[in-house]
Amino acid sequence: MWTCLSKTRLWQDEESSSFVRSNIVGKMKKKKFKFDVSFELRELSNVSLASGLLFSKLRLLDGGKFVETSYRIEVSNNRVRWHQTFEFGCKMTANSNTGVLDPCLCRISVRKVCINYMCTIRYEIFL
Secondary structure (H helix, E strand, O other): OOOOOOOOEEEEOOOOOOEEEEOOOOOOOOEEEEEEEEEEEEEEEOOOOOOOEEEEEEEEOOOOOOEEEOOOEEOEOOEEEEEEEEEEEEEEEEOOOOOOEOOOOEEEEEEEEOOOOOOEEEEEEEO
16 A cells, blocks of 8 residues: 655555655746846837827736836827836746746737726737
């Protein structure tokens, strides 16, 4: 008969009463890295709206807590130009065997401000 206990395996053989310790397979520690990100929001072209007030909201989904909104800009010639830079820190992990970084998603939602400034219409982009 074999028995198993929690995170590190402790196996016991009834016949020989010997104990063998082994690590759980696949539970390797991941390496952690910190990055300073400079994100530049330039423009949105080919906007289907002829007029309106648009702004964007950036949110870091993995690797930290960052939420920021851009300036509210009027649509002109079916284009919105922000030319705004956002700087934030991002924590990422990498597989210790391969060294490949895990993905870190940033969501950009472009929002249209309604006439009464009370509601917004949202269009989302994931990067």
